[in-house]
Amino acid sequence: xxxxxxxxxxxxxxxxxxxxxxxxxxxxxxxxxxxxxxxxxxxxxxxxxxxxxxxxxxxxxxxxxxxxxxxxxxxxxxxxxxxxxxxxxxxxxxxxxxxxxxxxxxxxxxxxxxxxxxxxxxxxxxxxxxxxxxxxxxxxxxxxxxxxxxxxxxxxxxxxxxxxxxxxxxxxxxxxxxxxxxxxxxxxxxxxxxxxxxxxxxxxxxxxxxxxxxxxxxxxxxxxxxxxxxxxx
Numbered sequence: 063x064x065x066x067x068x069x070x071x072x073x074x075x076x077x078x079x080x081x082x083x084x085x086x087x088x089x090x091x092x093x094x095x096x097x098x099x100x101x102x103x104x105x106x107x108x109x110x111x112x113x114x115x116x117x118x119x120x121x122x123x124x125x126x127x128x129x130x131x132x133x134x135x136x137x138x139x140x141x142x143x144x145x146x147x148x149x150x151x152x153x154x155x156x157x158x159x160x161x162x163x164x165x166x167x168x169x170x171x172x173x174x175x176x177x178x179x180x181x182x183x184x185x186x187x188x189x190x191x192x193x194x195x196x197x198x199x200x201x202x203x204x205x206x207x208x209x210x211x212x213x214x215x216x217x218x219x220x221x222x223x224x225x226x227x228x229x230x231x232x233x234x235x236x237x238x239x240x241x242x243x244x245x246x247x248x249x250x251x252x253x254x255x256x257x258x259x260x261x262x263x264x265x266x267x268x269x270x271x272x273x274x275x276x277x278x279x280x281x282x283x284x285x286x287x288x289x290x291x292x293x294x295x
Contacts, residue, residue, distance in 0.1 A: 070145050072145065072148060073142075074147075076089075077105055079107055082107075085120075089158075090118060098144065100121065101120065101137050102120040131238065146224065149221075175252050179259060182258040197280070205248070208289075216241050
């Protein structure tokens, strides 16, 4: 499996906002035999994230417009036509060493999109906050009800074929990014699978579920995104 994955052209996109304490650990743990390029998107960092990322071997792309989706879109625009794109958070809550688990189903021709499910995997106590668990449960229930596709998580750790990623014409610039990708995948009839991934407490405070305002805004955006794409064109 290692040799086959090594032969694939895989790029990693890591959106980052003030992750100087964690970004070096994230990059260091990415299996280098699996990946040809690591892009860290500087989403307006005010600390040493950029310097640490470059020192660790990543290419840094600047995106002034704040928002998770904006950062992901900037990362996509900077790609050089890889075969597979992996999205990974910069807070060290995911386990980058598990990247082969996400790549393998695509390599085997079993899926075009692979979601790393924190719900199905092993979680450190307190890593996934109650509001995040509730939001995931509600969002995945609505997706199952409206799109007839069963997901357990909207986790950010995911892999997708570059060709299908471009065909999705991703638009969301904030908190609706992950759910937009998943509902568009169902509407496009892509083969999607989930793989269990491990999850630990992030380094630093979450920009989304770590605050009441962030939680409310993220929940609203996720739910409205699901409902919007459920309507006829």
